[in-house]
Amino acid sequence: MKITRTGGIAALALVGALALTSCAANETPSGDDSEAPESTLSGTFNGAGSSAQGAAQEAWIAAFQIANPKVTINYDPTGSGAGRETFIAGGSDWAGSDSALNDDELAGTFAACAADTKAIDLPTYISPIAVVFNVEGVDELNLDPTTLARIFKGEITNWNDPAIAAINEGTTFPDLAITAVHRSDDSGTTKNFSDYLNQVVPEIWDQKPADAFPFQSGEGAAKTSGVIDAVKNGVGTIGYADASAAGDLGTAKLKVGDEFVAFTPEAAAAVVAESPLVEGREGNDLAFKLNRTTTDPSHYPLVLVSYSIVCQEYADPAKGEFVKAYIGYITSEEGQQVAADAAGSAPLSSDLSAKVAAVVATIK
Structure with a gap:
């Protein structure tokens, strides 16, 4: 399945902001700063995995490609397990997954990542x-x-x-x-x-x-x-x-x-906000251990946190540049609002969004 430039009015409304966001990751604007500089991102990039993220990915991709017209993004909603397998084998540039990488997967190697580096889990979609x-x-x-x-x-x-x-x-x-x-x-x-x-x-x-x-x-x-x-x-x-x-x-x-x-x-x-991170992982890995035993009726414990699984450093720097910009956008306030409008998801809290942004800034 190829998700390309289909999307809603909410996605189109963000074009100006997204152009600024994506370029900020790649260049410093010069001249008349009242206009967004042209995006320097180009190429075809592939993601696969979570079908729960499908509606959000469609909206995210539509907006991002408008702001970055030289970029084509394919996202195949094959399911979380298949998506992780594809990413681990190097068949995609990132994975969407409703469950974080497990210990056995983390103990292995990731074909798209630079030698001696590991992949990490970044919360992207709460639903x-x-x-x-x-x-x-x-x-x-x-x-x-x-x-x-x-x-x-x-x-x-x-x-x-x-x-x-x-x-x-x-x-x-x-x-x-x-x-x-x-x-x-x-x-x-x-x-x-x-x-x-x-x-x-x-x-x-x-x-x-x-x-x-x-x-x-x-x-x-x-x-x-x-x-x-x-x-x-x-x-x-x-x-x-x-x-x-x-x-x-x-x-x-x-x-x-x-x-x-x-x-x-x-x-x-509310359940995610009161749950701890999984212990024993690298500091940049933001996988949650959800506590679903609440008796507070303002909480709904049957919740998923869907992740973007990415390399901390990519073997191909161009892919690292894209992932840094794209994951930075979809986890931003603007990107989270697009997902909320398209899929009814819960935006990342300001605290969690800041933690994700700090990690995204380090992707190479």
């Missing part, structure tokens, strides 16, 4: 994961973590199960089999979904979170779009996907503390 459903006659659905885990583990198999009825007073559910749709590909969205359930109800969701769905239950579908299509076109279906893709499907409220909470970008961002 709720929606539990989407399609059940005729049911417009609202409450789920607590126990019931949600048992549905996707295959222990609750019918919509009229007493456990569902007990937390949805006043709703009549049909005598209808549940089809629980999970990601069939290696997916950071799956890892975040599993991490949430493993943290909150580990006695039920007893498998270590990973990009692969851990149980032999339900129905698999590839990528975010595949899950959404399967839920939309099925009968009695339920699935999980980045909230930007939910569309007109029903979305469940999750029990947090004593209340059932609908997803919002702000409630998702």
Whole structure:
């Protein structure tokens, strides 16, 4: 999939600002500073990975290419696991991933990076994961973590199960089999979904979170779009996907503390703000260890932090120059607003944005 110059009005509105931003990374303006100097960036650059980032990447790329007309960017939303593999092998210039590099990946080498250097994780996109459903006659659905885990583990198999009825007073559910749709590909969205359930109800969701769905239950579908299509076109279906893709499907409220909470970008961002970074990594690596055990109903713990995985130093300096400018833009205030408008994501906090900007400034 090649995402090129398609995008919305919000992206176009940023052209002037982006021209200044991208050039600032590469040259000092001279002469009449009332006009943006021409961008010096050129070439074709490739990214791959997170399908959750798809809508945001489309908007980011549209705006960046307008400000940098000699640049062509291809982003292939193959899924987080495939994206990391492609980047590690040198097939892309950066990866989008809803899960950070793991210890085994960090112990290896990265083909695009300069010798004896490592890749790092930079938070790029914060978004709720929606539990989407399609059940005729049911417009609202409450789920607590126990019931949600048992549905996707295959222990609750019918919509009229007493456990569902007990937390949805006043709703009549049909005598209808549940089809629980999970990601069939290696997916950071799956890892975040599993991490949430493993943290909150580990006695039920007893498998270590990973990009692969851990149980032999339900129905698999590839990528975010595949899950959404399967839920939309099925009968009695339920699935999980980045909230930007939910569309007109029903979305469940999750029990947090004593209340059932609908997803919002702000409630998702609140969880990230109160979570620590993963320990034992290089100082430039900003991977989060999300704490999903909150009982504060102003928080929505089923959240993902999607990363841009980049080299600290590239073997090809031209690629380093591009990545520095592009990742600098998408994690800037302007870029984060474009993602919020296009995908409903939560902008990085000012504190986190400053930390990311400091790291981006060191990319070579």
